[in-house]
Amino acid sequence: MKEPVLTRRGFVTGALVTAAGVSFTLSLAGCKDRTKLPDDGEPGVELLSWVVIHPDNSVTLRVPQTEIGQGVSTTIPQMLAEELELDWSTLKSEFYDPAVNAARENVYVWTAVLSSHSAQTLFEPTQRAGAQVRTMLIRAAASRLKVPEVELEAIKGSIRHKPSGKELSYASVAEAAAKMPVPDPKVVKLKEVGDRQLVGKPIPRRDVDAAIRGKIVYGIDFELPGMRFAAVRQSPTFGGKLRSVDKGSIKGMPGNPEVVKIKGAKVGYNAPVPEGEDPDIWAAPVTMDDAVAVVADSWWQAKTALDALAIEWDAGPHAKFSSQEYMKTLAKQARGDAPVVVEAGDARSALAKAVKTLSAEYSYPYMDPAPLEPINCSAYVDGGEVHLWTNSQFPDDAWHIAHSLCGVSPDKAHVHILPAGGGFGRRLQNDFVHQAVQIALACKGTPVKLLLTREECVRKSYYAPITAARFEAGLDGAGNVTVWTCSVASGTSAEQSYGETRFPFQPPNVRFAYKRNPDSPLPFGWMRGVGFTQHLWMNFGFLDELRLLTGRDVPEFYRSLLDPSYIPADLEDREIAVARVKNHLKLFDFAIEKGRWHAPKGRGRGRGLAVGDTSYYPSYPSSTKAAIVDVSFDEKAGLRVDHVFLAVDAGTVINPDIVHAQLEGGIAYALTTALHSEITVENGQVQQSNFHDYPILKLDQMPAVTIEILPSTEPPASIGEDAVPVTIAALVNAIADAGGPRLRSLPIAKILAN
Numbered sequence: 001m002k003e004p005v006l007t008r009r010g011f012v013t014g015a016l017v018t019a020a021g022v023s024f025t026l027s028l029a030g031c032k033d034r035t036k037l038p039d040d041g042e043p044g045v046e047l048l049s050w051v052v053i054h055p056d057n058s059v060t061l062r063v064p065q066t067e068i069g070q071g072v073s074t075t076i077p078q079m080l081a082e083e084l085e086l087d088w089s090t091l092k093s094e095f096y097d098p099a100v101n102a103a104r105e106n107v108y109v110w111t112a113v114l115s116s117h118s119a120q121t122l123f124e125p126t127q128r129a130g131a132q133v134r135t136m137l138i139r140a141a142a143s144r145l146k147v148p149e150v151e152l153e154a155i156k157g158s159i160r161h162k163p164s165g166k167e168l169s170y171a172s173v174a175e176a177a178a179k180m181p182v183p184d185p186k187v188v189k190l191k192e193v194g195d196r197q198l199v200g201k202p203i204p205r206r207d208v209d210a211a212i213r214g215k216i217v218y219g220i221d222f223e224l225p226g227m228r229f230a231a232v233r234q235s236p237t238f239g240g241k242l243r244s245v246d247k248g249s250i251k252g253m254p255g256n257p258e259v260v261k262i263k264g265a266k267v268g269y270n271a272p273v274p275e276g277e278d279p280d281i282w283a284a285p286v287t288m289d290d291a292v293a294v295v296a297d298s299w300w301q302a303k304t305a306l307d308a309l310a311i312e313w314d315a316g317p318h319a320k321f322s323s324q325e326y327m328k329t330l331a332k333q334a335r336g337d338a339p340v341v342v343e344a345g346d347a348r349s350a351l352a353k354a355v356k357t358l359s360a361e362y363s364y365p366y367m368d369p370a371p372l373e374p375i376n377c378s379a380y381v382d383g384g385e386v387h388l389w390t391n392s393q394f395p396d397d398a399w400h401i402a403h404s405l406c407g408v409s410p411d412k413a414h415v416h417i418l419p420a421g422g423g424f425g426r427r428l429q430n431d432f433v434h435q436a437v438q439i440a441l442a443c444k445g446t447p448v449k450l451l452l453t454r455e456e457c458v459r460k461s462y463y464a465p466i467t468a469a470r471f472e473a474g475l476d477g478a479g480n481v482t483v484w485t486c487s488v489a490s491g492t493s494a495e496q497s498y499g500e501t502r503f504p505f506q507p508p509n510v511r512f513a514y515k516r517n518p519d520s521p522l523p524f525g526w527m528r529g530v531g532f533t534q535h536l537w538m539n540f541g542f543l544d545e546l547r548l549l550t551g552r553d554v555p556e557f558y559r560s561l562l563d564p565s566y567i568p569a570d571l572e573d574r575e576i577a578v579a580r581v582k583n584h585l586k587l588f589d590f591a592i593e594k595g596r597w598h599a600p601k602g603r604g605r606g607r608g609l610a611v612g613d614t615s616y617y618p619s620y621p622s623s624t625k626a627a628i629v630d631v632s633f634d635e636k637a638g639l640r641v642d643h644v645f646l647a648v649d650a651g652t653v654i655n656p657d658i659v660h661a662q663l664e665g666g667i668a669y670a671l672t673t674a675l676h677s678e679i680t681v682e683n684g685q686v687q688q689s690n691f692h693d694y695p696i697l698k699l700d701q702m703p704a705v706t707i708e709i710l711p712s713t714e715p716p717a718s719i720g721e722d723a724v725p726v727t728i729a730a731l732v733n734a735i736a737d738a739g740g741p742r743l744r745s746l747p748i749a750k751i752l753a754n
Helices: 072-084 098-103 118-145 170-178 208-212 299-308 323-335 347-353 395-406 431-442 454-459 530-550 554-561 574-594 656-676 723-737 748-753
Strands: 015-019 022-026 044-047 051-053 059-063 091-095 152-155 158-161 167-169 228-234 241-246 258-262 265-269 285-288 291-296 310-314 340-344 356-364 376-382 385-390 413-417 448-451 467-475 481-490 509-516 605-613 624-634 638-649 704-709
Touching: 044 170, 051 118, 051 170, 059 072, 072 091, 072 118, 098 395, 098 413, 118 152, 118 158, 118 167, 118 170, 158 170, 167 170, 228 258, 228 299, 228 431, 228 454, 241 258, 241 291, 258 431, 265 395, 265 431, 285 431, 291 299, 291 431, 323 356, 323 467, 323 481, 347 467, 347 481, 347 509, 356 530, 376 431, 385 395, 385 431, 395 413, 395 431, 431 448, 467 530, 481 530, 530 554, 530 605, 530 656, 530 723, 554 574, 554 605, 574 605, 574 624, 574 638, 605 723, 624 723, 638 656, 638 723, 638 748, 656 704, 656 723, 656 748, 723 748
Parallel strands: 015 044, 059 091, 228 448, 385 413, 481 509, 638 704
Antiparallel strands: 015 022, 044 051, 051 059, 152 158, 158 167, 228 291, 241 310, 258 291, 265 285, 340 509, 356 467, 376 385, 376 448, 467 481, 605 624, 624 638
């Protein structure tokens, strides 16, 4: 593998940067004697941490997120460049530096790739930063030309004096601008919506050409001269311990293999936790088991030696754990008295008075996010410094692990962010960073790259929690839903009761109970769509079972429950709840009309509808989506998903092409999740190992897709996760509508096969 050409300022050796008038030098002093790190730094003037203006008048914009395919290397520069008035063709971008973010008190606002936050959280900060920098450049030009600021305008990387036509490049005034007082972000003038040239436009992704030509350097591609490679095997049972390892069993094997013992540990948390908040509400602890690494001259040599290495494990307390048996435990808990988390009206009395009642039990298995690029991380420790090359979704946490584990001062820990071949939540857990640093500490002075086999990725991952739910509801004599209850029990997880409680189709009497069990041995991890992926399809499945009991059609029955009058008058934030219901109604009606809900279906065909958002709590800004899924089903020919219609109200759209791509990818991920995904455990060990027994959607299974984006001038809202829950919810009801089974568990393909 050839040495990659890199464009990360984090690799700068001796590059002079002017930051608001302060000069500093980034150096890799501890590395230069043994390993030469990439050096492609460009001199420039930094303004407000976000912008670097170079002598040739090119501009580098900082992207405070890892690119995992969601398009932030294009959308965040679009937001910054809009107010900065840049020539898009001369623009460059680079990932942020977590050490700088920490030293400057979270100047980049939101850096974890989590909860579809990039656009909605960074839209205003990036626009205001761009406007501040533009204002500083104009003020510097006004001082140089000795003219009033009002006579100047910024145009494509230059400041133009409108009366005379004289222009000054950004580069010519950048140093003077860096010394200007920083304008108040609240008073800088932003463009009117109609004047935007970049935001809202389908600008081609900045990385598409490199992707097509195979030039993107992912974590799996990254190499350094003299690098050694590590393969890792963790305890096959969760909670197991390393007893012994016979290093002599691989003596003399090719590649000069060395054995490194990796100690299990609590790594941290898998999401940022606001100061003063309970981390077990906002995130989940990340723990990892004991492991053994073999380091060799090539990865294949390391993997081959690891396979031959004699390792003895203590299976630990979960050696007999079975996911099948544990699901029975959870189902029993869901039938019992789980803690009530939300209640309105009098559910018990309403059930007793109901003319008809219905109950059903649903379940969701363990699932692995399974990003296509295997888990990896490169690390180098020497001379009191540590360097990481990682595509973690939580780089700030990776930086913290690096300096804490190595015992160096925070400014001696350097995280160089690389693109990822998918994340889906898995790379938020930085166990692989912890392992890579442990290996690098044992191999000081030599860069090492940790790369997990696919089997290790699947069998020792962080999983969406196994879940059981019990529903009960009641109808009055007119077929109206008067009461809805749901009780949920899940394995180890973050707090995810929102999956059941935030269902907007609610009658006046509701009761929601929720119990999560910390004793489940499989560690929790975020997975695309999070609690809504686990619960929305259950909610809609049971809702449709109720509908069939009444004999009413889908639009009329669903609409009857999207009734703002059902929201209690004394509810805190009632106006937010009312607006949410009305927005669901808007998307519902739009989908009915544009999604051809009433079109003829034909024999053996079914159609399902779902509408929802990813609003974790009342004031959470979320897009609203409606999905219609068309399927064909025959007991002999099986199931075929024919078409998915998806409408979305996501506020201001930064780049419609990227939104289309995110939603189309989300639909594919939803179908993989619903049709195929299941992790099972026997004797404490995951039974799946690779894509042959943990399959993903194949190309010929992908349906035709229609996307409709509703126009809006509201602030941006979430996109990345949002297609997954509503697509699954519409799919399960479409299968029942086509004459297939009523699905109360996943994966669908397994159920249909049986």
